[in-house]
Amino acid sequence: MLTVTSTALGQGRPVGVPNPMAAHTIFIIVIMAAFMAWAASFSVQLMKERKTQRKGREMLLHRKESVLNQITELEGALESGTINEGQHKRRMKEMRGQLARVISKLQPQKAQQKKPA
16 A cells, blocks of 8 residues: 655645555465465476386386396206206296286387387
């Protein structure tokens, strides 16, 4: 509110003149505060999603290493004679299938969509 003294009228006391932009200013401040709150919550949500994606990728990489280690152990068991050729072929087929599924999940979505049908 703008205060003007009315000395021209000879009374000498202040007279209040309403500020026509006061309501607009408050409205703009409220809108900006809401936008800033939304932006902050959006960035927090994005950080949470990235962290979840990283965890999922780390789990897949761990699973890939585990399957590769199992394949190595399977080859060692065949060489040492612990398992026969039939068991080796069956288990190797299972391990390759698991490995293929893990690797396909590790590939980016764009690369998976570009694969020819």
